[in-house]
Amino acid sequence: MTPYVTITVNGVPHPVAADITLAAALLNIGVTAFRRDLDGLARGPVCGMGTCFECRVVVDGIANVRACLAPVRDGMSIESSA
Numbered sequence: 010m011t012p013y014v015t016i017t018v019n020g021v022p023h024p025v026a027a028d029i030t031l032a033a034a035l036l037n038i039g040v041t042a043f044r045r046d047l048d049g050l051a052r053g054p055v056c057g058m059g060t061c062f063e064c065r066v067v068v069d070g071i072a073n074v075r076a077c078l079a080p081v082r083d084g085m086s087i088e089s090s091a
């Protein structure tokens with residue numbers, strides 16, 4: 010049985026599998042727009058290994074957290090540009 014944690018994304022709580030990255034959790038719940046570029050276009054994970062910086066989100070008020078490198082944890086609050 011997969012253990013779950015609860016994360017809040019843009020004010021909405023979601024149960025997600027524990028022991029996965031935040032990027033995987035966000036994609037699993039249907040979030041594909043992690044941030045907006047200077048032209049307002051949606052951006053999302055490209056490399057999945059910390060080099061492209063396209064997966065940046067705000068986590069617990071801290072900006073520019075690379076979701077592909079951050080493990081989910083219970084109570085995490087995420088702001089994306091969905």
Ligand code: FES
Binds near residue numbers: 056057060063078
């Ligand atoms: S997906 Fe490229 S840095 Fe996270």
